Amino acid sequence: MITNKRYITDNSIENSYSESVSTLHRKEFAQFFTPFPIADLMAKWILGNDNLKTILEPAFGLGVFSRAILNRKKDVEIKGFEVDSIIFKNAKQYFNNTKNCNLILQDYMYNDWKNKYDGIICNPPYFKFHDYDNKNILKEIETNLKCKLNGFTNLYTLFLLKSIHQLSQNGRCAYIVPSEFLNSDYGKLVKQYLIKSKTLRHIIVIDFEENIFDDALTTASIILCANDNLTEKVQFSNIKSMQDLNKIDILIREYPNLSDTKQVYLLSDLNPDIKWKAYYQKQNSINFKNLVPFSTYAKVVRGIATGSNGYFTFNISKAKEYSIDEQNLLPCICSAKDVKNSFFTSQDFEKLKLNDKAIFLFNAQNLNDKNVVSYIKKGESDKIDKKYLTASRKPWHSIENRQPAPIWVSVFNRTGLRFIRNEANISNLTSFHCVYLKESDLFSKVNIDLLFAYLLSNTAKLIFTDQAREYGNGLQKFEPNDLNKALMLNINLLDNDSVNKILYFYNLYKQGFDCIGEIDKILIENFTISSYQ
Numbered sequence: 001m002i003t004n005k006r007y008i009t010d011n012s013i014e015n016s017y018s019e020s021v022s023t024l025h026r027k028e029f030a031q032f033f034t035p036f037p038i039a040d041l042m043a044k045w046i047l048g049n050d051n052l053k054t055i056l057e058p059a060f061g062l063g064v065f066s067r068a069i070l071n072r073k074k075d076v077e078i079k080g081f082e083v084d085s086i087i088f089k090n091a092k093q094y095f096n097n098t099k100n101c102n103l104i105l106q107d108y109m110y111n112d113w114k115n116k117y118d119g120i121i122c123n124p125p126y127f128k129f130h131d132y133d134n135k136n137i138l139k140e141i142e143t144n145l146k147c148k149l150n151g152f153t154n155l156y157t158l159f160l161l162k163s164i165h166q167l168s169q170n171g172r173c174a175y176i177v178p179s180e181f182l183n184s185d186y187g188k189l190v191k192q193y194l195i196k197s198k199t200l201r202h203i204i205v206i207d208f209e210e211n212i213f214d215d216a217l218t219t220a221s222i223i224l225c226a227n228d229n230l231t232e233k234v235q236f237s238n239i240k241s242m243q244d245l246n247k248i249d250i251l252i253r254e255y256p257n258l259s260d261t262k263q264v265y266l267l268s269d270l271n272p273d274i275k276w277k278a279y280y281q282k283q284n285s286i287n288f289k290n291l292v293p294f295s296t297y298a299k300v301v302r303g304i305a306t307g308s309n310g311y312f313t314f315n316i317s318k319a320k321e322y323s324i325d326e327q328n329l330l331p332c333i334c335s336a337k338d339v340k341n342s343f344f345t346s347q348d349f350e351k352l353k354l355n356d357k358a359i360f361l362f363n364a365q366n367l368n369d370k371n372v373v374s375y376i377k378k379g380e381s382d383k384i385d386k387k388y389l390t391a392s393r394k395p396w397h398s399i400e401n402r403q404p405a406p407i408w409v410s411v412f413n414r415t416g417l418r419f420i421r422n423e424a425n426i427s428n429l430t431s432f433h434c435v436y437l438k439e440s441d442l443f444s445k446v447n448i449d450l451l452f453a454y455l456l457s458n459t460a461k462l463i464f465t466d467q468a469r470e471y472g473n474g475l476q477k478f479e480p481n482d483l484n485k486a487l488m489l490n491i492n493l494l495d496n497d498s499v500n501k502i503l504y505f506y507n508l509y510k511q512g513f514d515c516i517g518e519i520d521k522i523l524i525e526n527f528t529i530s531s532y533q
Ligand SMILES: C[S@@+](CC[C@H](N)C(=O)[O-])C[C@H]1O[C@@H](n2cnc3c(N)ncnc32)[C@H](O)[C@@H]1O
Pocket: 014, 029, 030, 031, 032, 033, 034, 058, 059, 060, 061, 062, 063, 064, 065, 081, 082, 083, 084, 087, 106, 107, 108, 109, 122, 123, 124, 125, 126
């Protein structure tokens, strides 16, 4: 329970609530909770309003934002809206000693239109379009805001627009929402409203490797607005980890001085009709039509992580030294440097073997073999079994069960992604990711040669770059999900003639002719948006 002095400054309440109700219930109300450090950061934006007296939390949940605010400032009046009676009861218990926090069990979208607030802070519900009463809510918004919206507008943006409308003079608003609307069709009119309201100040795109909301597919963005006349600029920022929250802390403290250098635009220069990714990420895909996620055709997963490459990897001399026979060794590419070409064949594998390169993993199959047993014992005396990954495996020396992937893709790159056709059908460590073809759709089962020909093209690499994580010095990294979410040209739309031409050049390339440029030409002819040609 919360006393007047202490507020819970972590997500322990949310965690125990999540354990106490079914996932179905949480889904029904779109209950994804904001990590406390992010809530606290957003609270700081609200607290930046020197005349902060009244605060609204429109999708209260368990009041993570109110806790963050009250922890820093007690003399404020808070109003919270919530529609789920179960979470509402929980929240009431926690806040029952907080006299200045008024919780109301009502739908925010249909209530409270007349009131204005000095601070509005929210993680609104995110529903799939069909899961809510969009028609009536849209009508309610259009009547009150006197604006026209797209029939597909998602509810979370309607929350945002209503809140902007409810800001008092100098009022501030902080929302954490899916980034989707920044780049989708229905978002155009929402962006138009944001520009027209002249309140938009910061868009902070959260680009963490792990999604911060358990199972939401889209990345999140923090939208900071202020109903003041202190600046006409908007800044876009990208944060890649919790550590980056510090950078945003500084931006908030320095407001209204927005840095002049990076991703800062005049509000009046923002174009609501384009994908706003263009303002926070260099985009190549916008020049092409008929794009689909790479996950339509393939699934990318990371390679095998051993937990101790020094122990698990073997070359032939090490195998001789410990008398481990090939029955207990798994053929595996251990270093990206050992793969020179786009096709890795059995001959390449044999060559590496002859050159005594590490191309096996210890894979204890025959536990009656005394040499295998003594190598396991050696691992235990070297404490390999106590390492982070090995300690969580049973038995500790087993290796992850991954089928050899037909295609590999390099993780770190300086000159664009490198795809390799694994014709030797061997396993790979984490310097490559595994690319498995999707076979679920019988009608459009992809031709692996056509897909691989596409992946070799410069066009494919250019489009994939939109999703790369930049590490400075031109070094790019792709996590498996960056690739799964990345776009590719929908090669199933190619006519037979184009497919045959691509396969013809692909075969020539395989024989050593440099004709990737020809494949690019065919792709550009078929997929470039005409104004760009
Ligand atoms: C995404 S959760 C956020 C909860 C909390 N503010 C946080 O950030 O951890 C959204 C909350 O809004 C509630 N909610 C959903 N639709 C609502 C509506 N129309 N009006 C008010 N609350 C709503 C849900 O029950 C849920 O508790």
